[in-house]
Amino acid sequence: MGKRPLYKRVLLKISGEALMGQREYGLCSETVSRIAEDIRAVHELGVQVCVVVGGGNIYRGLAGAAKGMDRATGDYMGMLATVINSLAMQNAIEKIGVPTRVQSAIPMASVSEPYIRRRALRHMEKGRVVIFAAGTGNPFFTTDTAAALRASEMGCDALLKGTKVDGVYSADPVKVKDAERYRQLGYMEVLSRDLGVMDHSAISLARENRIPIIVFSITKPGSFAEAVCGEGLYTIVK
Numbered sequence: 001m002g003k004r005p006l007y008k009r010v011l012l013k014i015s016g017e018a019l020m021g022q023r024e025y026g027l028c029s030e031t032v033s034r035i036a037e038d039i040r041a042v043h044e045l046g047v048q049v050c051v052v053v054g055g056g057n058i059y060r061g062l063a064g065a066a067k068g069m070d071r072a073t074g075d076y077m078g079m080l081a082t083v084i085n086s087l088a089m090q091n092a093i094e095k096i097g098v099p100t101r102v103q104s105a106i107p108m109a110s111v112s113e114p115y116i117r118r119r120a121l122r123h124m125e126k127g128r129v130v131i132f133a134a135g136t137g138n139p140f141f142t143t144d145t146a147a148a149l150r151a152s153e154m155g156c157d158a159l160l161k162g163t164k165v166d167g168v169y170s171a172d173p174v175k176v177k178d179a180e181r182y183r184q185l186g187y188m189e190v191l192s193r194d195l196g197v198m199d200h201s202a203i204s205l206a207r208e209n210r211i212p213i214i215v216f217s218i219t220k221p222g223s224f225a226e227a228v229c230g231e232g233l234y235t236i237v238k
């Protein structure tokens with residue numbers, strides 16, 4: 001029997017670092033292609049998919065600020081980095097036959113559509129993947145918050161955060177051998193224990209709009225589709 005998705009519409013958040021593969025910086029095309037395959041697998045289940053991509057593999061505003069750059073300027077550079085990643089992701093997804101649109105929160109008419117909520121919804125209804133680029137369009141925010149914001153605006157049934165590990169642990173599983181992986185957590189618990197799932201504003205927004213956050217490993221092929229079907233390893237925050 002085929003997999004049965006639990007959700008009709010989901011938002012996938014991937015960090016810029018997830019696109020680096022084994023590299024120290026930038027994009028690894030094999031990794032981008034593999035993640036595109038994972039997105040196609042979920043799309044083929046009949047699930048509407050939208051994506052928010054980070055930019056940390058190229059630039060982070062805080063890193064610039066630490067070296068004396070104006071924070072807001074650094075943040076705009078970080079947002080531009082997410083546009084580069086979004087175009088790479090779009091290219092990889094379309095190459096394998098799934099129509100994809102990029103909508104940027106910072107208007108960039110020559111390379112992407114501007115962010116228009118109702119148009120994004122229409123794209124998804126027509127079976128297109130929508131990638132939201134440039135975060136929220138505002139400095140001092142993160143792409144995690146952008147993911148929670150867009151998931152709320154799109155009425156997504158779940159926000160899936162693809163990370164390097166397969167869930168939320170009691171301690172760093174790379175350093176602590178018997179760290180425990182949680183199957184389920186409450187939003188308030190994540191906030192009060194500062195469990196590092198996403199930043200606090202992202203979690204608060206998801207909580208307010210009752211959107212479960214599912215943390216799973218994006219490095220393991222097929223795990224996005226598994227998580228969407230309630231299978232495999234993940235932590236759900238709800």
Ligand code: UDP
Nearest residue numbers: 016054055056061075078135136141142143
């Ligand atoms: N950023 C921003 N506003 C946003 C989203 C992102 O200013 O709404 C900037 C910020 O400088 C951030 C960078 O873009 O450091 C890259 O995003 P993020 O660090 O969230 O990427 P990730 O860690 O997911 O790769």
